[in-house]
Amino acid sequence: MPPTLKDVAERAGVSRAAVSRTFTDGASVSLKMRKKVEKAATELGYSPNALASSLTTGRTKLIGLVSNNFHNPIFLEVFDLFTRGLQERGLRPLLVNLSDETDPANSIRMLRQYSVDGVVVASSTLPPGFAKAFRDAGVPVVHSFGRYASSPEVHVVGIDNAECGRMAARELVRRGYRDVAFLGGPESATSTQDRFRGFMEELAQHSGISLRHSFAQAYSFNAGRAEMLARLKDTPAQAYFCGDDVLSIGALSAISDSGLKVPGDIGIIGLNDMEMAGWENINLTTIRQPISQIIDSSIELIVSMLENPERYPEARLFPCKVIERGTLRPVD
Amino acid sequence: MPPTLKDVAERAGVSRAAVSRTFTDGASVSLKMRKKVEKAATELGYSPNALASSLTTGRTKLIGLVSNNFHNPIFLEVFDLFTRGLQERGLRPLLVNLSDETDPANSIRMLRQYSVDGVVVASSTLPPGFAKAFRDAGVPVVHSFGRYASSPEVHVVGIDNAECGRMAARELVRRGYRDVAFLGGPESATSTQDRFRGFMEELAQHSGISLRHSFAQAYSFNAGRAEMLARLKDTPAQAYFCGDDVLSIGALSAISDSGLKVPGDIGIIGLNDMEMAGWENINLTTIRQPISQIIDSSIELIVSMLENPERYPEARLFPCKVIERGTLRPVD
DNA sequence: ACCCATTTTGCAACCGGTTGCAAAATGGAA
């Protein structure tokens, strides 16, 4: 239905090759020819079919954006930044919602059918093997918010979750808490495991600190609330390092329902610093994850892999920092 | 690099047409042939190139998902539902982030280059002309959360925003508020205009009610908070119908900061019933928009347009209802 | 006006599939 190369060529009275050349930059076309072709093209309202050309060039400019985090508000920011960043570079995001799927086979097949030039896996809960499966299938891949590995097999861009755990521990100790707890996300998520490990390691350096832990079912408000309600049945800890901000907000809600005060009775520190954490009626002390840097860097990396698919895998970790708000008691 | 039809044909010792047929259902292939081909295909790890086939079939199974709402948490739910619904039907969402762009020309060109089979415009702020431009370009389109028109030029699926305005008005009147206000989203958004119109219309039916109005810069927490802070400089109204839930939450934050109580001093009613509205520490009285029905219906519509692109445009509006929580005072 | 190096152009094959058509194979009935 829409006009094709052939239509333009006929109308301009030139060869199809000539038309193709005026629309691929770097090709040799005389000014006269270009004028003629452009005239015919605009008259017909022609624009080249990207998919047809991908057949011969081997490039679709399609990037698979794969995620399973469609319930955590911070991922709206993530999608916003990714789509804008990709668009700015002339790339198109083909979105894949994993829902509860953790087997990459389906997504790989699907994304290969559409010949995506590369894939960004955006998830803090999927294991490194997930992204690796793409690489093994010959698809350039970057795992954003993925698990750090000292000898990474795929590009990983994110934060050092263990270091964040240590950071949270230091912050709680600095504020004089002695009886602390980790209220993590799902135990199977790599981010949960790493944050917990770091948290424990650091606390082990300090004497006389008691530590407990438990895990919520998901990184979600309801899961955080439910888990904290359960904790409140017994004597709760003095302060909790929660798996992330949504979880923290759920916990806050449980605490205020039970009549206790934050930070008076219980302290909370989260992780992410999503927009909502700064809302005045939440005012959560948390650890900021530099989302936009992570995403810029991920895009830069996937773009560079389009030129050089064999690029040696690297881990890019960005520093986090504590954002002090109102849910931890002040230092004495 | 990945194996092609030809590779499979050679390995199986059959024609390329035979291979093609075993992978298109409804085609005539003997069982013996099928076995042979499937064997060769799995040995090579072949899967057909969807883009190449789109060239002859004229179908890419790509659906453009166009939105400018990447800051309203409710759109995370929207994206989740859309991507899942499309995937279930074997369609792939190609995401377009409009950011601040309101001219459809770019998106149309881009989506035509990728030969999308159809487009879903998911936005409550874009004017009907936006979606219409796609239709005029010959691309099947559905405008979800779009403006209702009695003689629609494109398919619109959403709610009757004016009716929601009336509903909010009735609810406030029923609770005995006499001095009420509309705190809308951006004045240019069609949803804002319609909600305001309905709200006024209904209030005009009741005597002795005073109405004021103002508009926030965006459908966002900060905008709602800023706008409410401004209102609080003078004597505020008794109750506010806010443009949506995020705006409401911003307003709530401003109110509690100023030392006033909700619903004691000021009542708030929102619109959307996003997940957060039900969180116990927010507990917002609001009007529920049946998101998942809207999206199911949108997908059903766009799918039906793939078969019949000339399908007569219709408006599908879903009823909303008031969800009573804790931000309006009880009926006397 | 002529020659030659350089640019521009068109031809034709190709990318990875699909499909109308006719030839070949199948299989049931006589």
Next chain:
DNA sequence: TTCCATTTTGCAACCGGTTGCAAAATGGGT
């Protein structure tokens, strides 16, 4: 076994572009 209607298969053209190669055009120098 033979015949004929029905499937199954392969050939070849096509979808909308790109690109190597050789022919044609250009233009500068003498």
